[in-house]
Amino acid sequence: MATSVEYRSWRDSYRGMSSDNIKGLVLALSSSFFIGASFIVKKKGLNKAGATGVRAGLEVILTCMSHFGGLA
Numbered sequence: 001m002a003t004s005v006e007y008r009s010w011r012d013s014y015r016g017m018s019s020d021n022i023k024g025l026v027l028a029l030s031s032s033f034f035i036g037a038s039f040i041v042k043k044k045g046l047n048k049a050g051a052t053g054v055r056a057g058l059e060v061i062l063t064c065m066s067h068f069g070g071l072a
Contacts, residue, residue, distance in 0.1 A: 017025075
């Protein structure tokens with residue numbers, strides 16, 4: 001009892017990327033870009049804030065205290 005097995009190369013079975021795969025690839029690459037860009041923007045902002053010597057949170061507290069007359 002002989003059975004015939006048909007072998008196909010990967011080129012025969014490859015039909016290209018589907019539209020869902022392309023959408024997923026574009027979303028993955030764009031999200032990676034935006035995450036990287038936000039990291040760079042945050043890092044530059046923190047470096048700029050650190051150069052002034054006053055921490056951002058402390059500046060907000062001091063501003064609020066000056067508007068409301070201090071702690072008492």
